[in-house]
Amino acid sequence: MSEAVPGSETSAAAPPAPRERPTMREVAALSGVSLKTVSRVVNEVPTVAPELVAKVHAAMDRLGFRPNLAASNLRRADGRTHTVGLLVEDVGNPFSAAVHRAVEDYAARHGVLVLSSSLDEDPERERRMVRALVARRVDGLIVVPASTDHRYLVAEQEAGTAVVFVDRLPTPLIGDAVVTDNREAAKAGVEHLIAAGHRRIAYLGDTDSLMTARERFAGYRDAMRAAESKGYVVDPADVIHGLRTTKAADQAAAALFSRRDAPTALFTSQNLVTIGAVEALHRMGLHHRVAIVGFDDFPLAQLLDPGVTVLAQQPAHMGRIAAELLFARLEGDRSPAEVHVIPSLLMRRGSGEIPGPE
DSSP states (O other): OOOOOTTOOOOOOOOOOOOOOOOHHHHHHHHTSOHHHHHHHHTTOTTSOHHHHHHHHHHHHHHTOOOOOSOGGGOOTTSOOSEEEEEESOTTSHHHHHHHHHHHHHHHHTTOEEEEEEOTTOHHHHHHHHHHHHHTTOSEEEEOOOOSOOGGGHHHHHTTOEEEEESSOOSSOOOEEEEEOHHHHHHHHHHHHHHTTOSOEEEEOSOTTSHHHHHHHHHHHHHHHHTGGGTOOOOGGGEEOOOOSHHHHHHHHHHHTTSTTOOSEEEESSHHHHHHHHHHHHHTTOTTTSEEEEESOOTTGGGSSSBOEEEEOOHHHHHHHHHHHHHHHHTTOOSOOOEEEEOOEEEOOBGGGOOOOO
Protein backbone atom coordinates (compact mmCIF):
# COMPACT_ATOMS: atom_id res chain seq x y z
CA MET A 1 0.00 0.00 0.00
CA SER A 2 1.35 3.49 -0.83
CA GLU A 3 2.16 5.71 2.09
CA ALA A 4 0.32 8.95 2.73
CA VAL A 5 2.05 12.31 2.53
CA PRO A 6 3.94 12.74 5.85
CA GLY A 7 1.81 14.40 8.47
CA SER A 8 -1.34 13.90 6.44
CA GLU A 9 -2.79 10.85 8.17
CA THR A 10 -5.30 10.83 10.97
CA SER A 11 -6.23 7.79 12.98
CA ALA A 12 -9.44 6.62 14.50
CA ALA A 13 -10.81 3.50 16.11
CA ALA A 14 -10.41 0.29 14.12
CA PRO A 15 -13.49 -0.69 12.08
CA PRO A 16 -15.86 -3.06 13.91
CA ALA A 17 -15.61 -6.79 13.25
CA PRO A 18 -18.10 -7.96 10.59
CA ARG A 19 -21.36 -9.44 11.81
CA GLU A 20 -23.61 -11.84 9.97
CA ARG A 21 -26.11 -10.21 7.68
CA PRO A 22 -29.74 -10.43 8.82
CA THR A 23 -31.88 -12.99 7.02
CA MET A 24 -35.41 -12.91 5.63
CA ARG A 25 -36.41 -15.25 8.45
CA GLU A 26 -35.35 -12.61 10.98
CA VAL A 27 -37.27 -9.96 9.04
CA ALA A 28 -40.37 -12.18 9.13
CA ALA A 29 -40.05 -12.69 12.89
CA LEU A 30 -39.61 -8.98 13.62
CA SER A 31 -42.43 -7.84 11.34
CA GLY A 32 -44.83 -10.59 12.47
CA VAL A 33 -45.53 -11.90 8.97
CA SER A 34 -44.71 -15.14 7.19
CA LEU A 35 -41.43 -15.85 5.42
CA LYS A 36 -43.39 -16.13 2.18
CA THR A 37 -44.78 -12.61 2.66
CA VAL A 38 -41.28 -11.23 3.21
CA SER A 39 -40.14 -12.96 0.03
CA ARG A 40 -43.01 -11.45 -1.92
CA VAL A 41 -42.21 -7.96 -0.58
CA VAL A 42 -38.52 -8.35 -1.43
CA ASN A 43 -39.47 -9.40 -4.95
CA GLU A 44 -41.95 -6.51 -5.17
CA VAL A 45 -45.00 -8.66 -5.83
CA PRO A 46 -47.78 -6.07 -6.27
CA THR A 47 -50.55 -8.07 -4.59
CA VAL A 48 -49.14 -7.73 -1.05
CA ALA A 49 -51.29 -5.50 1.17
CA PRO A 50 -49.75 -2.03 1.72
CA GLU A 51 -49.82 -2.37 5.51
CA LEU A 52 -47.82 -5.61 5.28
CA VAL A 53 -45.33 -4.00 2.91
CA ALA A 54 -44.88 -1.16 5.40
CA LYS A 55 -44.29 -3.64 8.27
CA VAL A 56 -41.71 -5.59 6.29
CA HIS A 57 -39.86 -2.46 5.14
CA ALA A 58 -39.76 -1.15 8.71
CA ALA A 59 -38.28 -4.44 9.92
CA MET A 60 -35.76 -4.47 7.05
CA ASP A 61 -34.61 -0.95 7.95
CA ARG A 62 -34.37 -1.75 11.64
CA LEU A 63 -32.29 -4.88 11.00
CA GLY A 64 -30.23 -3.36 8.21
CA PHE A 65 -31.44 -6.12 5.89
CA ARG A 66 -30.54 -5.87 2.21
CA PRO A 67 -31.86 -8.35 -0.38
CA ASN A 68 -29.20 -10.36 -2.20
CA LEU A 69 -29.72 -9.75 -5.89
CA ALA A 70 -26.44 -11.32 -6.97
CA ALA A 71 -26.91 -14.54 -8.89
CA SER A 72 -25.70 -17.54 -6.95
CA ASN A 73 -23.37 -18.59 -9.74
CA LEU A 74 -21.43 -15.35 -9.25
CA ARG A 75 -20.55 -16.41 -5.73
CA ARG A 76 -17.07 -17.75 -5.21
CA ALA A 77 -15.72 -20.25 -2.72
CA ASP A 78 -14.34 -17.37 -0.60
CA GLY A 79 -17.84 -15.89 -0.20
CA ARG A 80 -17.08 -12.87 -2.37
CA THR A 81 -18.66 -11.65 -5.59
CA HIS A 82 -15.35 -10.21 -6.79
CA THR A 83 -17.04 -6.92 -7.60
CA VAL A 84 -16.61 -3.46 -6.12
CA GLY A 85 -18.78 -0.37 -6.49
CA LEU A 86 -17.47 3.03 -7.55
CA LEU A 87 -19.65 6.12 -7.15
CA VAL A 88 -18.28 9.37 -8.61
CA GLU A 89 -19.62 12.85 -9.23
CA ASP A 90 -19.89 12.45 -13.01
CA VAL A 91 -18.14 9.80 -15.12
CA GLY A 92 -17.91 12.40 -17.91
CA ASN A 93 -15.90 14.83 -15.73
CA PRO A 94 -12.11 14.55 -16.32
CA PHE A 95 -11.42 14.22 -12.59
CA SER A 96 -14.00 11.45 -12.15
CA ALA A 97 -12.83 9.70 -15.30
CA ALA A 98 -9.24 9.61 -14.07
CA VAL A 99 -10.29 8.22 -10.67
CA HIS A 100 -12.47 5.65 -12.43
CA ARG A 101 -9.69 4.45 -14.72
CA ALA A 102 -7.18 4.13 -11.89
CA VAL A 103 -9.60 2.07 -9.78
CA GLU A 104 -10.61 -0.04 -12.76
CA ASP A 105 -6.98 -0.79 -13.71
CA TYR A 106 -6.08 -1.77 -10.16
CA ALA A 107 -9.17 -3.95 -9.78
CA ALA A 108 -8.61 -5.66 -13.12
CA ARG A 109 -5.16 -6.80 -12.00
CA HIS A 110 -6.90 -8.53 -9.08
CA GLY A 111 -9.63 -10.13 -11.19
CA VAL A 112 -12.32 -7.82 -9.79
CA LEU A 113 -15.10 -6.10 -11.74
CA VAL A 114 -15.95 -2.42 -11.07
CA LEU A 115 -19.61 -1.35 -11.11
CA SER A 116 -19.82 2.43 -11.38
CA SER A 117 -22.39 5.21 -11.39
CA SER A 118 -22.55 9.03 -11.44
CA LEU A 119 -24.11 10.80 -8.45
CA ASP A 120 -24.62 14.28 -9.94
CA GLU A 121 -24.09 15.76 -6.46
CA ASP A 122 -27.43 14.29 -5.37
CA PRO A 123 -27.40 12.89 -1.78
CA GLU A 124 -30.54 10.82 -2.35
CA ARG A 125 -29.07 9.32 -5.51
CA GLU A 126 -25.96 8.45 -3.50
CA ARG A 127 -28.01 6.53 -0.94
CA ARG A 128 -30.04 4.85 -3.68
CA MET A 129 -26.94 3.75 -5.61
CA VAL A 130 -25.26 2.46 -2.45
CA ARG A 131 -28.36 0.38 -1.68
CA ALA A 132 -28.39 -0.99 -5.23
CA LEU A 133 -24.73 -1.97 -5.13
CA VAL A 134 -24.94 -3.50 -1.66
CA ALA A 135 -28.00 -5.46 -2.78
CA ARG A 136 -25.77 -6.97 -5.46
CA ARG A 137 -23.31 -7.91 -2.72
CA VAL A 138 -20.32 -5.90 -3.92
CA ASP A 139 -17.32 -6.64 -1.74
CA GLY A 140 -16.54 -2.97 -1.19
CA LEU A 141 -17.33 0.60 -2.16
CA ILE A 142 -15.28 3.62 -3.26
CA VAL A 143 -17.40 6.77 -2.99
CA VAL A 144 -16.95 10.41 -4.01
CA PRO A 145 -19.71 11.52 -1.64
CA ALA A 146 -22.50 13.97 -2.41
CA SER A 147 -24.11 13.51 1.00
CA THR A 148 -23.03 15.26 4.20
CA ASP A 149 -24.44 12.55 6.48
CA HIS A 150 -23.09 9.03 6.04
CA ARG A 151 -24.61 7.33 9.06
CA TYR A 152 -26.71 5.30 6.67
CA LEU A 153 -23.52 3.33 5.87
CA VAL A 154 -22.97 2.14 9.43
CA ALA A 155 -25.03 -1.02 8.89
CA GLU A 156 -23.05 -1.83 5.75
CA GLN A 157 -19.73 -1.37 7.54
CA GLU A 158 -20.91 -3.56 10.41
CA ALA A 159 -21.90 -6.22 7.88
CA GLY A 160 -18.34 -6.22 6.53
CA THR A 161 -18.61 -3.98 3.45
CA ALA A 162 -15.35 -2.06 3.08
CA VAL A 163 -15.84 1.64 2.20
CA VAL A 164 -13.24 4.19 1.07
CA PHE A 165 -14.05 7.84 0.35
CA VAL A 166 -12.36 9.98 -2.31
CA ASP A 167 -12.12 13.78 -2.64
CA ARG A 168 -14.31 14.47 0.42
CA LEU A 169 -14.32 13.27 4.00
CA PRO A 170 -17.21 11.22 5.36
CA THR A 171 -19.32 12.85 8.08
CA PRO A 172 -19.82 11.90 10.86
CA LEU A 173 -18.79 8.41 9.81
CA ILE A 174 -15.26 7.13 10.39
CA GLY A 175 -13.65 5.68 7.29
CA ASP A 176 -10.61 5.66 5.04
CA ALA A 177 -10.41 8.68 2.74
CA VAL A 178 -8.16 10.10 0.02
CA VAL A 179 -8.43 13.88 -0.43
CA THR A 180 -6.64 16.88 -1.94
CA ASP A 181 -5.08 19.77 0.00
CA ASN A 182 -7.97 22.00 -1.13
CA ARG A 183 -7.53 24.99 1.17
CA GLU A 184 -3.76 25.29 1.02
CA ALA A 185 -3.65 24.71 -2.74
CA ALA A 186 -6.32 27.37 -3.39
CA LYS A 187 -4.43 29.81 -1.19
CA ALA A 188 -1.26 29.15 -3.18
CA GLY A 189 -3.13 29.72 -6.45
CA VAL A 190 -4.46 33.12 -5.36
CA GLU A 191 -1.04 34.08 -3.97
CA HIS A 192 0.36 33.30 -7.43
CA LEU A 193 -2.01 35.89 -8.93
CA ILE A 194 -1.11 38.40 -6.22
CA ALA A 195 2.58 37.90 -6.98
CA ALA A 196 1.84 38.73 -10.63
CA GLY A 197 0.61 42.17 -9.52
CA HIS A 198 -3.17 41.71 -9.33
CA ARG A 199 -5.18 43.44 -6.59
CA ARG A 200 -8.73 42.71 -7.77
CA ILE A 201 -9.08 38.93 -7.98
CA ALA A 202 -12.55 37.48 -8.53
CA TYR A 203 -13.76 34.04 -7.47
CA LEU A 204 -16.06 31.75 -9.43
CA GLY A 205 -17.05 28.69 -7.41
CA ASP A 206 -18.98 25.47 -7.32
CA THR A 207 -21.97 24.82 -5.04
CA ASP A 208 -20.91 26.02 -1.60
CA SER A 209 -22.72 23.15 0.10
CA LEU A 210 -19.83 20.93 -1.05
CA MET A 211 -16.94 20.50 1.35
CA THR A 212 -14.38 20.88 -1.44
CA ALA A 213 -15.96 24.13 -2.66
CA ARG A 214 -16.01 25.54 0.88
CA GLU A 215 -12.37 24.62 1.43
CA ARG A 216 -11.24 26.20 -1.83
CA PHE A 217 -13.15 29.39 -1.13
CA ALA A 218 -11.59 29.46 2.34
CA GLY A 219 -8.16 29.27 0.68
CA TYR A 220 -9.10 32.21 -1.58
CA ARG A 221 -10.16 34.26 1.46
CA ASP A 222 -7.02 33.31 3.38
CA ALA A 223 -4.80 34.68 0.61
CA MET A 224 -6.82 37.87 0.14
CA ARG A 225 -7.05 38.60 3.86
CA ALA A 226 -3.31 38.11 4.27
CA ALA A 227 -2.82 40.81 1.63
CA GLU A 228 -5.30 43.30 3.14
CA SER A 229 -2.51 45.41 4.62
CA LYS A 230 -1.24 46.02 1.08
CA GLY A 231 -4.58 47.34 -0.11
CA TYR A 232 -6.14 44.12 -1.38
CA VAL A 233 -9.89 43.88 -0.91
CA VAL A 234 -12.63 41.41 -1.77
CA ASP A 235 -15.66 43.02 -3.37
CA PRO A 236 -18.72 40.80 -2.70
CA ALA A 237 -19.72 41.40 -6.34
CA ASP A 238 -16.51 39.63 -7.39
CA VAL A 239 -17.53 36.36 -5.68
CA ILE A 240 -20.00 34.02 -7.35
CA HIS A 241 -20.96 30.57 -6.03
CA GLY A 242 -23.26 27.83 -7.27
CA LEU A 243 -21.81 27.32 -10.76
CA ARG A 244 -22.38 23.71 -11.78
CA THR A 245 -21.92 23.80 -15.57
CA THR A 246 -19.62 25.38 -18.14
CA LYS A 247 -22.57 27.40 -19.46
CA ALA A 248 -23.32 28.86 -16.04
CA ALA A 249 -19.65 29.72 -15.53
CA ASP A 250 -19.46 31.29 -19.01
CA GLN A 251 -22.46 33.50 -18.25
CA ALA A 252 -21.12 34.48 -14.82
CA ALA A 253 -17.68 35.38 -16.21
CA ALA A 254 -19.23 37.36 -19.08
CA ALA A 255 -21.31 39.40 -16.65
CA LEU A 256 -18.36 39.90 -14.31
CA PHE A 257 -15.98 41.20 -16.96
CA SER A 258 -18.58 43.36 -18.71
CA ARG A 259 -18.51 45.73 -15.73
CA ARG A 260 -16.62 49.02 -15.91
CA ASP A 261 -14.88 48.17 -12.63
CA ALA A 262 -14.10 44.57 -13.57
CA PRO A 263 -11.33 42.71 -11.70
CA THR A 264 -8.06 41.93 -13.48
CA ALA A 265 -7.69 38.32 -12.37
CA LEU A 266 -9.84 35.30 -11.68
CA PHE A 267 -9.61 32.18 -9.52
CA THR A 268 -11.96 29.31 -10.45
CA SER A 269 -12.76 26.45 -8.11
CA GLN A 270 -13.10 23.46 -10.45
CA ASN A 271 -12.43 22.42 -14.04
CA LEU A 272 -15.91 22.90 -15.53
CA VAL A 273 -16.05 26.41 -14.07
CA THR A 274 -12.58 27.12 -15.47
CA ILE A 275 -13.59 25.95 -18.95
CA GLY A 276 -16.68 28.16 -18.96
CA ALA A 277 -14.71 31.18 -17.76
CA VAL A 278 -11.99 30.66 -20.38
CA GLU A 279 -14.63 30.44 -23.12
CA ALA A 280 -16.08 33.79 -22.00
CA LEU A 281 -12.68 35.50 -21.86
CA HIS A 282 -11.78 34.29 -25.36
CA ARG A 283 -15.12 35.40 -26.77
CA MET A 284 -14.71 38.84 -25.18
CA GLY A 285 -11.11 39.19 -26.34
CA LEU A 286 -9.83 39.39 -22.77
CA HIS A 287 -7.82 36.18 -22.63
CA HIS A 288 -4.47 38.04 -22.82
CA ARG A 289 -5.53 40.73 -20.33
CA VAL A 290 -7.32 38.87 -17.53
CA ALA A 291 -5.19 36.39 -15.56
CA ILE A 292 -6.79 33.12 -14.49
CA VAL A 293 -5.78 30.23 -12.25
CA GLY A 294 -8.14 27.25 -12.01
CA PHE A 295 -8.47 24.37 -9.57
CA ASP A 296 -8.40 21.00 -11.41
CA ASP A 297 -6.72 20.31 -14.69
CA PHE A 298 -8.61 19.51 -17.89
CA PRO A 299 -7.70 18.06 -21.30
CA LEU A 300 -5.85 20.35 -23.75
CA ALA A 301 -5.57 23.17 -21.19
CA GLN A 302 -1.90 23.57 -22.14
CA LEU A 303 -2.74 24.01 -25.84
CA LEU A 304 -4.96 27.06 -25.47
CA ASP A 305 -3.73 30.61 -26.08
CA PRO A 306 -2.51 31.25 -23.48
CA GLY A 307 -2.23 27.89 -21.77
CA VAL A 308 -4.37 27.72 -18.65
CA THR A 309 -2.51 27.79 -15.34
CA VAL A 310 -4.09 25.26 -12.97
CA LEU A 311 -3.73 23.64 -9.60
CA ALA A 312 -3.69 20.09 -10.86
CA GLN A 313 -5.06 17.48 -8.54
CA GLN A 314 -3.68 14.00 -9.00
CA PRO A 315 -6.92 12.03 -9.56
CA ALA A 316 -5.23 8.96 -10.99
CA HIS A 317 -2.95 8.81 -7.95
CA MET A 318 -5.93 9.37 -5.66
CA GLY A 319 -7.87 6.58 -7.36
CA ARG A 320 -4.96 4.16 -7.06
CA ILE A 321 -4.46 4.94 -3.35
CA ALA A 322 -8.21 4.48 -2.76
CA ALA A 323 -8.13 1.11 -4.53
CA GLU A 324 -5.10 0.01 -2.51
CA LEU A 325 -6.85 0.97 0.72
CA LEU A 326 -10.03 -0.86 -0.29
CA PHE A 327 -8.28 -4.07 -1.33
CA ALA A 328 -6.18 -4.04 1.83
CA ARG A 329 -9.41 -3.93 3.85
CA LEU A 330 -10.82 -6.78 1.78
CA GLU A 331 -7.71 -8.80 2.60
CA GLY A 332 -8.30 -8.33 6.31
CA ASP A 333 -6.49 -5.09 7.24
CA ARG A 334 -8.03 -4.01 10.58
CA SER A 335 -5.80 -1.02 11.28
CA PRO A 336 -7.36 2.35 12.23
CA ALA A 337 -8.96 4.38 9.44
CA GLU A 338 -6.67 6.81 7.65
CA VAL A 339 -7.01 10.07 5.74
CA HIS A 340 -4.46 10.48 2.95
CA VAL A 341 -3.90 14.05 1.73
CA ILE A 342 -2.49 14.25 -1.80
CA PRO A 343 -0.88 17.60 -2.74
CA SER A 344 -1.98 19.56 -5.81
CA LEU A 345 0.56 20.80 -8.35
CA LEU A 346 0.73 24.38 -9.68
CA MET A 347 1.06 24.09 -13.46
CA ARG A 348 2.29 27.44 -14.86
CA ARG A 349 1.15 27.69 -18.47
CA GLY A 350 0.62 31.39 -19.16
CA SER A 351 -2.84 32.47 -18.05
CA GLY A 352 -1.86 32.78 -14.43
CA GLU A 353 1.30 34.70 -15.28
CA ILE A 354 -0.40 37.59 -17.11
CA PRO A 355 0.85 40.65 -15.19
CA GLY A 356 -1.46 42.94 -13.30
CA PRO A 357 -1.86 46.65 -14.11
CA GLU A 358 0.96 49.02 -13.20
